[in-house]
Amino acid sequence: MVIKQKKKIMLIAGSRYTQDALYSQLIEYIGAEAEIIRYTIDEGIKPELNSDLFVFSSSESYKEFSQIEKEYKLTSYIIGKRMISYEYLDRVMMLPKNQKIVFVNDTKESAEQGIQELVDLGIDYLDLIPYHPGIIKMPEDIKIAITPGEIDKTPKGIDEVYDIGVRILDFVTIVNILKKLDILDDRIKIFANKYSNKIIDLSKKIMMLSEKNEKTEKFLRQNIVGKGYYAKYSFDDIKGKSEEIVEAKIRAEKLAKTDLTILIDGESGTGKELFASAIHNASKRNKAPFIAVNFSAISDELLESELFGYEEGSFTGAKKGGKIGLFEQADKGTIFLDEIGDISIKMQSKLLRVLQEKEIRRVGADRIIPVDIRIIAATNKDLRQMIQEKQFREDLYYRLKMGYVGLPALRHRKEDIPIIIESTFESKEMKSRSIDGRVLDVLINYDWPGNIRELINTLMYMSAVCDEKILDISSLPDDRFFGISSESIKDKINIELSINEKSALIAIHNLISKGELASREKIIIKMSDSGHKISDYQIRKIIKNLESKQLLGKAKGSYGLYITQTGKKAITDSL
């Protein structure tokens, strides 16, 4: 028997810190095929010169090595290209928008490059200023720093440092290493998958985050924009033919003709603001303003002065001449109070007064001002439960609920999913896109906890990552995202499976969930491990059967087999 000798890689980095990070990365990808020897220039250890390949952490480490080992002629080597590691980005993603921050690295170029990488990843909402040790004067008002492992280079006066870890080898470098070692095979698909999954996870997080930012800012934007409060949507913009949505629309259209206060109840992303806007446009108030106020994340003081306005000199920082509040600005129009369940008991009492008396008093004023407004409130919280827990006033609840519209979750009206997809593709940015049947199957089977907003965001995401006109399975966010939810598991499916089919399905599932490619050879091995011995001919047949039962699919491109939602259900049912 011939025992294949492991190839030797000599990893050379400037410091131990960098070397540790790159070493773990190489072990993860090629630890089984190659022996990795480490060498750190800082420590001056003798390098093992008979290695098959030299991998340098950067062009600096290459230069230094060449100077130290002048005599040695490098035959096979790679100078690594590096990128920010996604693993530690969560913390910096949470930093508030427009925050001034220094990005610390060892040189001007690397600091600028680091900033560019963050921006390319979608973290473009921070005010990042490059910093490296050569800079003599640092802007004084900056208290936060981000650094890829160069904490010791952080300037004085910084209170918080976010270390996003050493920059790791990029995908192309890893591929080049595999090529040089002559081990570039099927694994490349798995690496590509791993990398793209990480990027997808990250962009999903960034997408959700920017949505959150947008929400808390919705309120503040009112002040910046000042004017131009208008309702964008009409009932025609509300898509869907399901009984639930049609009923909600009919009810809302009827309520629009009245002047009743309305409470819209529905999970996040079900279209509460869309409905409020449509109601306003269909009402006799449609020539007057429509002002939307989001109650989440606003302090009582700010809320009070924004809603009611204030008199000059009523508190420190109050503007000269006072300020007209949103209730007054919405006069003759509609005010939409979003996330009403988030306001304090104190603000609830003040709101109740407005509803009862139809008048307001500015902060610091004696004068009472009559207002003619219609209030539409929205909630995604169970207000009745909150009443029981004494967190919401019952009298306010009944005042708000004179007209009531309950919006169904998207998972309860799945027949609307294709309609919403179609209408989204009709929009300008998405023009001429479509999806293939299998993707539609996945989208219909998913539960959509973020409802229509999440569906639209997913379609936008898919069209951003896919260059093809028809969005295929490879453009979907990763599998975990579309995993089976508890709700959809409830309905058992009735598909008869032979013992071998069941075992193959489970084997494929286990391979994919480990990030491995489900090749026939691997499936046979896995099945045999669990006591089911089958031939190559048999596995071909089983795969065909599972495909025809729509439990298994073959992804376009190089991603191999995947398990459909029905397939996942079949596995769960059979356990």
Ligand SMILES: Nc1ncnc2c1ncn2[C@@H]1O[C@H](COP(=O)(O)OP(=O)(O)OP(=O)(O)O)[C@@H](O)[C@H]1O
């Ligand atoms: N029936 C629908 N047809 C088409 N688009 C819809 C529909 N319902 C919602 N949308 C779209 O989904 C997104 C979210 O809707 P909206 O902001 O009205 O939800 P919401 O219930 O107010 O969410 P939140 O509670 O998080 O504020 C918007 O882009 C909206 O245009």
